[in-house]
Amino acid sequence: MISIQVSLRPQSPVAVHPLLPEQKLTTSAQAITTEQVIANFLASNEHQGKFGSIRSIYMNDGTRVAFVGTGNIDKLNLQKLRSLASKTAQKLNKNNIETADVYLTELEVAGVNLADKVQAIAEGIWLGLYTFDNYQTKEKDKQTKLSSINIVIHGDESKAKQALAAAKAIAAGTIFARNLGNHPGNVCTPEYLGEQASSLAHPKLKTTVMDKAAIEKAGFTALLAVNQGSNKEPRFIIMEYRGADNDDAPIALVGKGLTFDAGGISIKPASQMDEMKFDMCGSAAVLGIFKAVIEMNLPINLLGVIPSTENLLGGAAYKPGDIITTYKGLTIEILNTDAEGRVILSDALAYAAEQKPAEIIDFATLTGACVVALGGQATGLMGTSDAIKQSLITSGQKTHDRVWEMPMFEEYQEQIDSKIADIKNTGGREAGTITAACFLSRFVDDIPWAHLDIAGTAWNMKGTDISPVGGATGAGVRLIVDYLQQKVQ
Structure with a gap:
């Protein structure tokens, strides 16, 4: 920078x-x-x-x-x-x-x-x-490059410097998220995500990275089911930032950490499958937010929860028709192994709800249907709390990290009811983004909750003025940091 x-x-x-x-x-x-x-x-x-x-x-x-x-x-x-x-x-x-x-x-x-x-x-x-050229072996361009800029102002220099410090932290968090998303799947593995979470060391932050043995002991069985097809161990990451009084309930941020998603037995088409390295951008957003909050020293309590695995096609891979039991105890009928993000999030959301946070916000590259509905211009927003949703809309307008609300009428819940298990992991083609959110809603209890489907905004193959061509955008970081700032002002 x-x-x-x-x-x-x-x-x-x-x-x-x-x-x-x-x-x-x-x-x-x-x-x-x-x-x-x-x-x-x-x-x-x-x-x-x-x-x-x-x-x-x-x-x-x-x-x-x-x-x-x-x-x-x-x-x-x-x-x-x-x-x-x-x-x-x-x-x-x-x-x-x-x-x-x-x-x-x-x-x-x-x-x-x-x-x-x-x-x-x-x-x-x-x-x-921002550029990402970590894997280019050609000699880097040695011509003189821009090294410093002075923003000339007329006004309160103290407030301007505070704004600059906030911008630097937010940009650093966004770039951290972008870098994680841009690394290939053979580098950014669940283990690597755990290492990156641990790298955000701070006196106010406690980070726990569970390996497979710890995950089995804790009972995160839905995560383990998705992980069965991969020879790389899963990780379950818990981050606790205490910037406010210990008695204040934290805001929980939950991020989908699929470091590569081939679709499992319900394999994806070969075209653009390489982009499925971006399927962990929900977890990248959570880590980027934590980095920014730490650097800004925000007086707020946060809980971060990231379930991470690959979704591949090994001999032990979970199959369509399987029924799995989640951390919460609910059973899921698997109709499509490519609807795995919601499966691993079920364990993470249930764990987060168990900690009794003030609210839960989750981030996931969850549905192709959201891309069809909104393209790359806005993140899909659903949830149970009108207050959270309205505040996210306001922050989205300010940051241009925009969200657009979709309905969650009670009738949509019927589409995920299963005849042989408690729920099924897909409600079919109709309202696919909404029924995926309905699935997640079964795991948050009565905690105020918002779901952000960043499938269309997490990466941009065309690029924008502030995001390079063909890379991760860091979607969600600027949005949520502004949302958190409004809470502590």
Whole structure:
């Protein structure tokens, strides 16, 4: 991560100013229009104001001034500001500029204060510059790269620095989640996930990583059933962060940790099966959130629960038609071994509910049906608590890590009732995302609960302004950290 700072004064020989449509400039840039070279530049440039376009010139004193187009300022919001900062940093990096002052906080965004703008700009820079090239053996590009950015502000420097620190922690958590998702399945195994969870050492954090023997002793039998087809041991990860009073019930975060999902006996099509290394992005989100919360030292109690395994086709693999017993004691009729995420989550949710948290939020790349319904633009949201759901919607709008609620009418529950067991692990094609959530709801008791289906948002093969092509996005991290921040403010 490059160095970013905020200050009231410029620090660099390169200055980046916003350029609004019709050659309009913000306050700091207006002060330099008396320079003839600037006036000539503005008069001759045809593409001024186009969103993300950058044009630069050298001044007579050897300094450099760049103008970045803002597009229609009526549509400017925090996400546009993140994107603009990302595009700016990428262009500076491409042009071998080592350091620059940016004046993007001078842009007016309705309903947004200086701290919000600083956080958005910093997030955009850090996330926009993210790359994952760990497995490329070719010699790395040695040309000069962007090393530092100074965000020039006009206002409360103390609050701006606090916002920058929050942005750094959130970006670090998001990048941590992205890296986990981007590692291949032969590297990011259940054991590796356990090691990464243990790496988040902190005085307020206790981490327990159960191996197969401990899992068997604890009775997480649904996780063990899915694991039968793999020769790699499962892991059951428990994380307890105590940032508030010990008497305060924690918020439980539960993440699906399928480090590779071939579908088991109900094998997936070969096309794009390689992307099933991303099936652990729910667990990556939980770990990324914990990393951010630790770095921010949030005064809140959290419980993290991650069941992790592969879903493969070994001779001992569980089969369609099998009936398995869960940690909670409920029995499941297995109709499709590729509906395994909800099976392992049943043990994790039941364990989390047993700890009596204040609420439970789970994250899972759970259903292809959610991708069909929402594409990659929003995470599916379901649950039993209107208060949690509304707060998640609000945080999603602010962070652009968006969610969209789907109904959970009582009638949907009938689709997962089994004639020979308590429930079955798929309710059929109709309302597949919703019936998967209905399945999970049987394991949370009366604890307020929300389910986030990130199947469409956890990775993006096309890429976005703040997320690279063909990689994990870190979906859920920025959403939940903002959600937690609102609880402690």
